Amino acid sequence: MQERAEATRRAVLAAAAVLFEQHGYVGTSISDVARTSGYTSGAIYFHFGSKEGLAEAVYDAHFAEWPRLVERWNSLGGPVLERLVGLSLAVAREFRDNVIVRAGNRLSNESRSISTELPKPFVGWISTCTQLLAAAQENGELAPGTDVERAAHVVVASFSGTHTLSDALNNRRHVEQAVVDLWTLLLPGLQASPDPGGCLERAHSLLDRPPAPRAPSPGR
Incomplete structure (x- = not known):
C-alpha cells in the first residue's frame, strides 16, 4: 500500500x-x-x-537534487577550484536536462504568486561556494587578498545571471558553454597562478568521469 x-x-x-x-x-x-x-x-x-x-x-524536490552533487564534488581529490568549476558545470546540466530543477526554478521566480513560504533561493549555494573557496584559499589556490565571502556572492550571482540569460535566449541549450565562458573571465581574478584553460579542461574530465560506487553498508 x-x-x-x-x-x-x-x-x-x-x-x-x-x-x-x-x-x-x-x-x-x-x-x-x-x-x-x-x-x-x-x-x-x-x-x-x-x-x-x-x-x-x-520546489522541495528541486532542492533535493543538490546534496548528491555537492557530496560527489566534495569527495573528489585534486584542486578545490577545479571541483568548484566542475560542480557548476554539473549544476548547469541539471538546469538544462532535469525538469524538476527547471520547474523549481520557475516556481522560485514566481514565489510571490504562491501563498505559502518557499525556502529562500541562493543561500545554500552561497554557503557551499564560500566553503569551497575557503578550502581553495587554504590550499594556496586563490590570488592573495581574495575576499572569500564576497567572491562566493559574485560567483553565485554570475552563475544565476548566466543561467537566466541562457534560458531567455536559447532555452538553456548552450548553458554549459555559457558557464565555461563565465569561468574563463572569472578564473584569472581568482587563481593564484592563472590557468583558466587548464582548470576548465581538468574540471570537464572530472565531470565526465562516472561516479564512484557507494561502499556497501556494514554487515552486507
Whole structure:
C-alpha cells in the first residue's frame, strides 16, 4: 500500500513539474495536473492538500537534487577550484536536462504568486561556494587578498545571471558553454597562478568521469 502511494506521489509530482515549468504556477491548475498524470483531482488533494502544497513539493524536490552533487564534488581529490568549476558545470546540466530543477526554478521566480513560504533561493549555494573557496584559499589556490565571502556572492550571482540569460535566449541549450565562458573571465581574478584553460579542461574530465560506487553498508 505504501509503495502504491509513493508511486502515485512520484507520478503526480513529475506531471506537475512539467506543467509548472511550461505554464508557471498561475497557469497550472489541479485539473491540468490530474489530466496529465492520469490521477483524479481527489487523489492529488489527498496526497498534497492543495495546489500550494503541490508547488511546495516540487520546489522541495528541486532542492533535493543538490546534496548528491555537492557530496560527489566534495569527495573528489585534486584542486578545490577545479571541483568548484566542475560542480557548476554539473549544476548547469541539471538546469538544462532535469525538469524538476527547471520547474523549481520557475516556481522560485514566481514565489510571490504562491501563498505559502518557499525556502529562500541562493543561500545554500552561497554557503557551499564560500566553503569551497575557503578550502581553495587554504590550499594556496586563490590570488592573495581574495575576499572569500564576497567572491562566493559574485560567483553565485554570475552563475544565476548566466543561467537566466541562457534560458531567455536559447532555452538553456548552450548553458554549459555559457558557464565555461563565465569561468574563463572569472578564473584569472581568482587563481593564484592563472590557468583558466587548464582548470576548465581538468574540471570537464572530472565531470565526465562516472561516479564512484557507494561502499556497501556494514554487515552486507
